[in-house]
Amino acid sequence: MKKYKHFMKFSTTRLAPTPSGYLHIGNVVNFLTTAALARKMDAKILLRIDDLDLSRKRPEYVKDIFNTLTFLGIPYDEGPADPLDFEQNWSQHRRLEMYQEAFESLKINNLVFACQCSRKQVSLASKNGRYPGTCRNKSLDNNRVCNWRFRIEAFTSTKVNPIAGTVESLQLSKRMQDFVVWKKDGLPAYQLASLMDDLHFDVDLIVRGKDLSRSTAAQLLLAKALKRPSFLNAHFHHHSLILTPENKKLSKSAGSISIHYMRSIGLEPEDVYRQVSVLMGLEKVVTNFGEFLEVYSFRK
Numbered sequence: 001m002k003k004y005k006h007f008m009k010f011s012t013t014r015l016a017p018t019p020s021g022y023l024h025i026g027n028v029v030n031f032l033t034t035a036a037l038a039r040k041m042d043a044k045i046l047l048r049i050d051d052l053d054l055s056r057k058r059p060e061y062v063k064d065i066f067n068t069l070t071f072l073g074i075p076y077d078e079g080p081a082d083p084l085d086f087e088q089n090w091s092q093h094r095r096l097e098m099y100q101e102a103f104e105s106l107k108i109n110n111l112v113f114a115c116q117c118s119r120k121q122v123s124l125a126s127k128n129g130r131y132p133g134t135c136r137n138k139s140l141d142n143n144r145v146c147n148w149r150f151r152i153e154a155f156t157s158t159k160v161n162p163i164a165g166t167v168e169s170l171q172l173s174k175r176m177q178d179f180v181v182w183k184k185d186g187l188p189a190y191q192l193a194s195l196m197d198d199l200h201f202d203v204d205l206i207v208r209g210k211d212l213s214r215s216t217a218a219q220l221l222l223a224k225a226l227k228r229p230s231f232l233n234a235h236f237h238h239h240s241l242i243l244t245p246e247n248k249k250l251s252k253s254a255g256s257i258s259i260h261y262m263r264s265i266g267l268e269p270e271d272v273y274r275q276v277s278v279l280m281g282l283e284k285v286v287t288n289f290g291e292f293l294e295v296y297s298f299r300k
Helices: 025-040 059-072 081-088 090-109 119-125 190-200 209-225 259-262 269-280 289-295
Strands: 012-015 044-047 112-116 147-152 157-160 168-171 180-182 204-211 233-241
Touching: 012 025, 012 204, 025 044, 025 059, 025 204, 025 233, 025 259, 025 269, 025 289, 059 081, 059 259, 059 269, 090 112, 090 147, 090 180, 090 190, 112 180, 147 209, 168 209, 180 190, 190 209, 204 209, 209 233, 259 269, 269 289
Parallel strands: 012 044, 204 233
Antiparallel strands: 112 147, 147 180, 157 168
């Protein structure tokens, strides 16, 4: 572990699953990467479950998060102890006032605008899926069924220094032009909620898959707009994804690679770790978190 000593130390990182399906091997790779970096860099690990999407949240999926972490011995230092503790004390729905205050700040400063366009309407109006700005200059403030979009005046790129000491260029995709920050159901969208949660819990090391690098760019823009320098100074590591044989991102709908399914057919934790070892290309096969921690080294 000595080779990590030259990195600055961090205070807090987080595991941030969503209870929208059973966790799969890709989620486990993210958890293990996050936990290993935290232990090597003396950072605290927070368990933060993102449950704003009530249409996809299920009690069995919340329970599965705790079952998976316990089954694989993946540690965390702060957060809910069990599903009941989560619902009573840690659910995102307990922090709605905080999200609302951030949204009101964006409104006051004219950084958001109301939009009536559905996804279908956007796709019909734009060949590349980029929001065409249909509602930018409309006065829809009193329409309660609107989404609210973050007003982006120009295509923006942001450079962040990842934990490896390199420089990564982060850009918004064309599809994220004027992205939604507040939904018509009265709840914050992912980008705003995730940013405010990381600020609330003083997270300064954020570990994500490379597919979420554009979300990092979006959240950096929001942090700048909200004048939240601590997030701007946070460090980000976007790790490689575990893909299907068809070279596609793993999905929670693919039950055969869920940890829940693996347990149901009698696989043990060491069997899962062996699969992780192969998928991540580790220098040797590991069978538990302690062995993973010893073997893991920074990988782009």
